[in-house]
Amino acid sequence: MARIGSLPAGGSVAATRQISARTVGRRSGWTLRGLVLLFLVLMLVYFVIPLFWLVVSATKTNDELFSTFGLWFAPDFHLLENLHDVFTYDNGIFVTWLTNSAYYAVVSALGASLIATLAGYTFAKLSFPGRELVFAIILGSIMVPNTALAIPTYLLLSKVGLVNTPLAIILPSLVTPFGVYLMRVYAEQALPDDLLDAARVDGASEWRIFWSIALRLLAPGFVTVLLLTFVGTWNNFFLPLVVTNNPAYYPLTVGLANWNQLSQAFSGSRILYTLVITGSLISVIPLMIGFLFLQRYWQGGLTFGSLRS
Amino acid sequence: MIPSRHMARHSQTEAIQQAIEVQELAPPSSGLLSSLRHWRHWRHWRQRALIPYLFLLPFLLLFSFFILVPLLYALWTSFFIERLIGGTTFVGLQNYQEVLHDGNFWEGVRNVLLLLFTQVPLMLGLALGLALLLDSQIVRFKTIFRLGYFLPYAIPSVIGALLWGYLYSAHIGPFAQLAELLHWPPPPFLTAAGLLPSIANILTWQWTGYNMVILYAALQAIPPELYDAARVDGASGWEIARHIKIPLIAPAIVLTVVFSIIGTLQLFNEPQIMTAIVPNLIQDHYTPNLYAYNLAFTNQQYNYAAAVSFVLGAVVFVFSYVFMLVTYRRGQR
DSSP states (O other): OHHHHTSOTTOOHHHHHHHHHHHHHHHHHHHHHHHHHHHHHHHHHHHHHHHHHHHHHTTSOHHHHHHSOTTSOOSSOOHHHHHHHHHHHHHHHHHHHHHHHHHHHHHHHHHHHHHHHHHHHHHHHOOOTTHHHHHHHHHHGGGSOHHHHHHHHHHHHHHTTOTTSHHHHHHHHTOOHHHHHHHHHHHHHHSOHHHHHHHHHTTOOHHHIIIIIIHHHTHHHHHHHHHHHHHHHHHOOHHHHHHOOSGGGOOHHHHHHHHHHHHHHTTTOTHHHHHHHHHHHHHHHHHHHHHHHTHHHHHHHHHHHHHOO | OHHHHHHHHHHHHHHHHHHHHHHHHSOTTOOHHHHHHHHHHHHHHIIIIIHHHHHHHHHHHHHIIIIIHHHHHHHHHTTEEEETTTEEEEOTTHHHHHHHTOHHHHHHHHHHHHHHHHHHHHHHHHHHHHHHHHHSTTOOOHHHHHHHHHGGGGSOHHHHHHHHHHHHOTTTOHHHHHHHHTTOOOOOTTSTTTHHHHHHHHHHHHHHHHHHHHHHHHHHTSOTHHHHHHHHTTOOHHHHIIIIIHHHTHHHHHHHHHHHHHHHHTOOHHHHHHHHHSTTTSOTTSSHHHHHHHHHHTSOOHHHHHHHHHHHHHHHHHHHHHHHHHHHHHHHO
């Protein structure tokens, strides 16, 4: 643009042709832009409208769910009553599920990302016999179907008496082969070998190099794995479904699925519809807030995961 | 220069080694050098193997307890059958033979393969299209779009399935309400024919944004100089996307496909939630994973369930592996 603008007024034929081609291009560009924008907005509606429905429905009574149009608010507002119902139903079991989810997710995420960071750093920066073989085995395990693991895990955990304990959910969640992969890729890019060698020459122990030099530089990757594991544990359904059958240890996902089953089975006691809907809304809010504020990290994580083929 | 120095050092070590050997042949009175050698050997070994494996220990321990041991244990149980009378007996590969002839299992496999060949290309095509549009220069407000598209990923898939279950409902779903307003029959979301497309839609809604972000991130990592030249030559945005951007992000595309293959073949959450909503439409073997779960926890057939899981694992492996092989071959050509 600037280059063309700087040409003298009576420029060469070629330049004039170029300018007119650009104007035409710009005009058809406008309709193209309009169409693209329309498409993008329609897609946005598709992705967001179920959530809008969830918000709207959380403000309605059971009867209003049936009698009013789903995508707009009813004349009266019942969000507070619904929240009250969710938090007090069945002696406030929902609060237990909420704390369980938070507890499982926080502990698993912290532990898993620390362990994965240490492992990823080791694979990236220390050379040792068997490195590639061990790494290949870890990566290969991503393909194992989760039932193939969950069922024997349940049997083994029940043999050592860990079924229906928080450990039954937390311990398996500490293993993140994908997190190790991410941290290896990240450490390879983010840690200069010279720096580590300099520390070695100065006589720092390997542990000290990791703990006080590497960990600080790996912080962004660490936070990414933390986020991914947090989301993974918070959203996990299959593992807790298998290893718990006591509602006192359910996370939100299993608890809400249970309420849903009850609400469908006894359609007479329809009060559960509003419970499931409002409960779902509450369970979604923490993650959405986290995602909006920590964008930089999850996007970073998905980037460096995809860079290496 | 370097080889000769290397050789010099090599012969030097050889000389030392010979000296040590001579020392070793000597009577045990001169143990100093020998212990020095031990110390050096140990230090070397510690640096090379002990410390790395110590660092890996926490992960490897958990990995063994929660992935390797369960896997081996499941493999072991899959070779037995349990009878009420007679107890547990070793039957070798009999369970596997049964799985291979089990119509229920293959019906489930057919369902997930249908999704794999219809929903996955659709979803990844959409994700790629959106990523390219957001990466192009013709779109504004990119952040809003990107966040909006990614939002469903932040929602637990169980909640996503519950949510769509309500949206599909013939009573409280807005689509049925709209249809009623227009005096149309309610849309056949939760019917025998409509169920698989309905599940496909939930998956597309939930995972398009995730895949889009992976692809978008890869696109952002391309240095712009790479297509500045093409742009100066008058290449259109579409041509740049087709001939420069897509080939450059091929590894990321392969990654999304492999993740989708693994995820789709192991489908569980959505049909499990749907079972509660439309119990008579979703059989206990709607997907192979659901089948294995029901075999284990409803029928207590742990041994057979283990065999089903392993055959499913083999199917997942074959599909991912074949896909990677094919794309790798193409890349080589």
